[in-house]
Amino acid sequence: MSKQKYFFLILILGSLTALGPFSIDMYLPGFPAIAQDLNTTAARVALSLSSFFIGISAGQLLYGPLLDRFGRKTPLYLGLGLYIAASVGCATIRTIDGLIVLRFVQAIGSCAAGVASVAMVRDLFPVKDSAKVFALLMLVVGLSPMIAPTVGSYVTAAFGWQGVFITLGIMGAMMLIASRLWLPESYTPDTSLSLKPGPILTxxxxxxxxxxxxxxxxxxxxxxxxxxxxxxxxxxxxxxxxxxxxxxxxxxxxxxxxxxxxxxxxxxxxxxxxxxxxxxxxxxxxxxxxxxxxxxxxxxxxxxxxxxxxxxxxxxxxxxxxxxxxxxxxxxxxxxxxxxxxxxxxxxxxxxxxxxxxxxxxxxxxxxxxxxxxxxxxxxxxxxxxxxxxxxxxxxxxxxxxxxxxxxx
Incomplete structure (x- = not known):
């Protein structure tokens, strides 16, 4: 693998890994503005964060079997498309209940990026290199809560809280394009894998x-x-x-x-x-x-x-x-x-x-x-x-x- 290809793979996988943390932290500085615009309280706005956590929790169990059954890229495309649509919805919604629901949907979408990136590290890199790659991805995850709220505060100040969700939607679109153009399919779909709840729950x-x-x-x-x-x-x-x-x-x-x-x-x-x-x-x-x-x-x-x-x-x-x-x-x-x-x-x-x-x-x-x-x-x-x-x-x-x-x- 050439150094240029290696760099692009790490960059794309790192961006996918960071999507979830950015989605959690970037809109936090906008809580008071969201509460004011949607005629609610900051405590009520925090329920949109809770619904996001619930979505991530459910998504982790959902995407594991899907990534093995259909390959890595198809579920990733589906998740990123869902994420982009939900981000646009969050930016245009006018009720707090709608925001809470859309944040759940956004989380389900973002979870595809996180789970797929981890699976693709195992697929694309030799075992001896995987620990180093995971360390780089975890560094991105660690830096995200340091960067995201600060970026979010400046975006909120310049464009309003809606600008944060538009920014997240653009990030999702860029990752979808990058995944389509430069990310290889790293796993042959296992058509024999059962998606029935029984074997999975067992x-x-x-x-x-x-x-x-x-x-x-x-x-x-x-x-x-x-x-x-x-x-x-x-x-x-x-x-x-x-x-x-x-x-x-x-x-x-x-x-x-x-x-x-x-x-x-x-x-x-x-x-x-x-x-x-x-x-x-x-x-x-x-x-x-x-x-x-x-x-x-x-x-x-x-x-x-x-x-x-x-x-x-x-x-x-x-x-x-x-x-x-x-x-x-x-x-x-x-x-x-x-x-x-x-x-x-x-x-x-x-x-x-x-x-x-x-x-x-x-x-x-x-x-x-x-x-x-x-x-x-x-x-x-x-x-x-x-x-x-x-x-x-x-x-x-x-x-x-x-x-x-x-x-x-």
Whole structure:
């Protein structure tokens, strides 16, 4: 493979991987403007984020079998077309209920890009190069929450919140054209593969029954759901309560993302000395303490903008340590069903995240208390699930060297 072709493949696959994170983060600075234009509240607008998380959760389970049955490109084209149409719909919709529904559809479309890009890395690159390629893709995913809100804040300021969805639609169209012109079909469709629900559900059930999988998957997903509560409520907390403008909010969000991304990189270094399970326990204990202190100070009205940013930064650092390790230990027992296990783990994580983001919307009282309460409750529950679940694991399968999963956003 020539260097030019290699570069284009990485560029296209990286862009596909980033579509979902950009769709989540880019419109966050526009929450107040959306609420004003659609005659609703920022908390109600946050339900459009929850519906997006639900769509991603469902999409991960949907596209796995489709990509194996029909090849990589046909489902990808279908998903990107759906994404473009939904993005245009989001830009022109005039009701909040319509936006909530269209964001769900947009998520189903974007999920095709993420799932297909991962599958195509395995198809197109030798095994010895795949780890390097995945690392590059995960770097794109990690940079997305740092870049997307800042870009979104400037687009919102210049063109209104509708401009964000038009921009996302243009991104989707560019990826569709690039995929059509320069992305090869990397997999021969397996016409013998059954798409009936029965065999698919049986396969997922076999994965779910593994104690190591359900222990670390549910503990990790519940712990990580605090991130979704933060993402959903951060526009209200920073722009409504603390009164920062959209551009400043974008820079705050970018700074806080450094905590999650940076700690995940430090985690890789610490794994040379410590085991994954040790880092998970330490991270969860720190997360519980941080969130309880955060809740106490917020409830008493004793914390300002600086303190809120500092405690959120520590909280996200904890997730940067726990999430890659819980993901890696969840998938470690599987040699044959790794694809199904990965899809199920992603769906559970997004499902838990959607519940957390819905929670901050439902219990919104124009303070940060609902967000911080959910962060504290999920941290405690995650630690409890880990302690109880570990007793069910007869013999833990350790993570092979160099196969630690990257943090999910």
């Amino acid at each position: 396969n997922f059930w076999a994965v779910l029954r593994e104690p190591q999988f359900y222990t670390y998957t549910f503990a990790g997903a519940v712990a990580f759901s605090g991130l979704f509560a933060y993402v959903a409520d951060s526009p209200l907390v920073f722009m409504d309560i603390f009164g920062v403008d959209a551009k400043v909010y974008g820079w705050i969000f970018a700074f806080l993302s450094i905590g999650l991304i940076g700690s995940s990189q430090v985690n890789s270094v610490l794994l040379r000395k410590y085991q994954s399970q040790q880092l998970i326990f330490a991270a969860l204990i720190c997360q519980v303490i941080t969130s309880l202190v955060f809740l106490a100070l917020t409830s008493l009205g004793m914390i300002g903008l600086g303190g809120t940013i500092a405690l959120l930064f520590i909280f996200l650092c904890c997730l940067g340590f726990s999430n890659p390790n819980t993901a890696a230990l969840s998938l470690a027992p599987f040699s044959k069903n790794a694809g199904s296990a990965s899809a199920l783990m992603g769906a559970i994580q997004m499902g838990m995240g959607s519940l957390a983001s819905m929670g901050v919307s439902v219990f919104s009282n124009h303070t940060a208390v609902p967000m911080v309460t959910i962060m504290a409750a999920t941290s405690l529950l995650a630690l409890l699930l880990l302690v109880i679940g570990r007793r069910q694991i007869v013999e833990q399968v350790e993570v092979p060297t160099g196969q630690l999963a990257a943090p999910v956003h």
